[in-house]
Amino acid sequence: MDAVIALVRRDLLLAMRQQADLYNTLLFFVVVVSLVPLGVGPEPALLRLIAPGVLWVAALLAAMLSLQRLFAGDHADGTLEQWLLTREPLPLLVLGKIAAHWLTTGAPLTLVAAPLALMFDLERDVALTLILALLLGTPALSLIGAIGAALTLGLRGGGVLLSLLVLPLYVPVLIFGAGAAESVAAGLSPQGHLLLLAAFTLAALVLAPWACAAALRISLE
């Protein structure tokens, strides 16, 4: 367990020293969300209606952009090889790596989503549900994305392949995530959507580290 904590701490320290990567992800998210009202027109009722979907799609793309870097750096400088050859179980180390990825993408995206929800004039309950859904759903984005990142590691043109692999798997997160806030806006309970979202994230939490570890071993052959 100490090894996993060390890996998370190392990745957070690296993120602090390369803040451009963090800002890139956040800036992309903010810019995409801000462009939508310019494209569809400033009709408040319409914007309120599409806001949860827009925020989710933007968060999904922003998380995916950062995935290519998840293992690429460690692969290029040989540190990946080093943590493949340790006494620690690889799925656990991978989980640490994914946790660090979420802390540097999913978590800040969720925080930034709050002022963006205000920008779309969402009601308080709708905005809070949206934040909660992001909190429950973004870990799944990191978990599933890591499998794709591990499978496409070291491939030329891996970026395109990565999106083709990962985006279809993101669809349930998008549907239930956006659906939660939309059902509150329609005066319904978001409970069903949120529970399904949490279940999806839990399933990913159990399965993704193993799939990812196996993919890494294949990619390094």
Add this chain to the structure above:
Amino acid sequence: MLQAIDLACQRGERLLFRALAFTLGPGECLHVAGENGAGKTSLLRLLAGLLVPAAGRIEWDGRDIRRLHEEFWSTLAYVGHANGVKDELTAVENLRFGNAIAGRPADDAAARAALGLLGLQDHADRPVRALSQGQRRRVALARLAGAAGARLWILDEPFTALDARGIEALRELVAGQLRRGGSVVLTTHQDVPLPGAVRRLELAATATTAA
């Protein structure tokens, strides 16, 4: 004890070597030699368990390393072509995080002592980005100073980019490992006199002989 049995390695379409067999006991050093492209790095990666052999198997204390997994890796120290150090971290941070992730003791004093052994005591707190190639190589090799518990060291071209003092420091580390009864497998093109009992394994295209 490391044992290769009827080992074959294929990369893409090309058969690098086949029917390779050797035994490496405690306190022994194996020098893998051969031309560029003869499969030295592939052999080392096979022995480390990073590659799967096309045929044959590798045994550690009589058990296949592909079944031992973590049990084998906990007693292995591997320094590959890539240094395995992060540019953004300082030398001492690299060593401490590296050891912690490998499940080895990772205290500050031990890391600094290891860097001192390789003559890097004055560069311990500089980011690796600011170090020269040879100094980066030394940071990677400083891991070995903390890997005394590892019974098998696998070193891919460890002498590359090192100056005379660096080579001397590494030779001492290898000698210490052999005295402790550990084993070392390494490749090098440089004519470095290796300490202790050194066996040479010549890899040539397809025809392979062990001396």
